[in-house]
Amino acid sequence: MESGGFFFQGGCYLLLWTICVLVFAKNQSRNIRQTVLLLGGFGLYLTWEPWFAVVLATSIGANFLFGNWLRRNPHWLPLSAGILFNLILLGAFRYLPELAVHLSKGSLHGFAKLALPLGISFWTFQAMSYLFDVYRDEELDPSLVEFALYMVFFPVTISGPVCRMPEMLLQFRSVEKTRPGDIAEGLRRIATGVFMMQLARLLGQGILAGDGIASGFDHAAQWGGPDVWCLSFGYGLQLFFDFAGYTHIAVGAAKALGITIPENFARPFSSGNPSVFWTRWHMSLSFWIRDYVFFPLATARREIWWRNLALIISMAVFGMWHGASLLFLIWGCYHGVLLVLHRLIQQWAPQHEAQAPSGLRASLGWAATAAFISLGWIFFRSGSLAQAGQMLAAIVSPASYTAHFLSLNLYLLVGVLAFGYAIVLRISDAVDRQLQAETSGAASQTTFLALLVRWRWIWVPSLYLLALLFVFLITHGQEMSAGQLMYRRF
DSSP states (O other): OOOOHHHHHHHHHHHHHHHHHHHHHHOOOHHHHHHHHHHHHHHHHHTTTTHHHHHHHHHHHHHHHHHHHHHHOHHHHHHHHHHHHHHHHHHHHHHHHHHHTOOSTTTTGGGGOOOOTTTHHHHHHHHHHHHHHHHHHHHOOOHHHHHHHHHHHHHTTTTOOOOHHHHHHHHHHHOOOOOOOOOHHHHHHHHHHHHHHHHHHHHHHHTTTSHHHHHHHHHHHHHHHHHHHHHHHHHHHHHHHHHHHHHHHHHHHTTTTTTTOOOOOOOOGGOOOOOHTTTSSSSSHHHHHHHIIIHHHHOOOOOOHHHHHHHHHHHHHHHTOOSSSSSHHHHHHHHHHHHHHHHHHHHHHHOOOOOOHHHHHHHHHHHHHHHHHHHHHHHHHOSSSSHHHHHHHHOOOGGGGGGOOSOHHHHHHHHHHHHHHHHHHHHHHHHHHHHHHHHHHHOOOSSHHHHHHHHHHHHHHHHHHHHHHHHHHHHTTTTTTTTTTTGGOO
16 A cells, blocks of 8 residues: 555544544434444545445345344354355455466456455454354344444454454443543553554564565575574564554554453463463454354364364364465464364373473473464465475574574564563563552552652653654655555455
8 A cells, every 4th residue: 555545544544533532422322423433434444445335335234134034033044144145255355366366367367356355354254253143042133223333343344353243232332421541541552552563564674674574584585594483483573563553553442432342462472382372362363263163163073083173174264264375274274283282282291291390391381382383474474385395494404503694683673672572561560560559558659660650651651752753763764565554454
């Protein structure tokens, strides 16, 4: 996207959000609040491509009718028809163009240039979860306006989190004025998200132009073992800052309206095993796959092998959600196998567990999890299967560790940002503990930490503005494509 269009849509988003905040803070009419949100959401969507809104409106109308059909007749037939409609709609825009690209000629070749409606993977999954919930006898009776609002709620339409109707319907019907504390918390989350997304852009572009993660994957001709580890971990960090940053903005924008939406990340880099990681990374989609794919599959048979296979199939679906690519399929299956192996180790460990200190076991588990999760990003980010194979070959070749081909600036940048993020989390935890202690009256008011907490309204915004200005000055004038929201294309 060109920078002019990017700033235009950003300005539209800010204007819409400001209007909605004012309406929700002053008005208690349900009809007015819902109408402002609905018109604003569709208006924002129209600023991208008008025909995108036509596709979304078609999905809204069809799924609303399928939901009514299911309420009248809770049978597998209307459910299957609704799910099939959504899969065909998603496949036509999400997978057909990718398939057509590989066809030099034929009836499908004309679909190669079909544009992908923004957020279609997210709002289609929301539509399917609504149908599943109605089929499961959830007491859901949204009006057409409320269902349309569920599908086009502007903080989450483009890139999630994936919401569910039972969590949203009562909030859409609320007429309580937004509390000042919610607006303040929303602004804090938005500020956090803006900074994280700038860090993602910095990682993608590098300190110097063409010296970042994007260049390391797309333009490097060869890699040593250290290069691959730097790129794989650095890309995971970039993806986290980018998508978690966007989620902060989405959660904050909704919170300022008095609406709570699902969180998407919960410190995934502190996970001690793959199972924990997938309860902390892209949580709204992970839990969607768990509830609507894994559980139905796993309960179909009682055998352990089937449950493990269901886990691999579910993660393969997770991978293919990102695109019709062999690399995405491999990435999903890779994580499915990791989860199965972790379960087997859990079953084996109590009988053969070595008497190692618990702290050492936890550290080894964290290190192994970080390494295997990072290796998975090679499949996710590589431009081809051959590139992924070349990078993995460098990982397992001892000779490749004698040299590196990436700039030392990139190693320094990844290391500094990873260490800085860990320090920020530690400081945040310490501040939270101090605030809790002060609330209970058990904290000393003379310690250095107490002084930091007392004056946080001065030093935190000051440091934030200095850091944001520093990152902006480094990245200003470089290509925007390396640092834009990467999940927008899903």
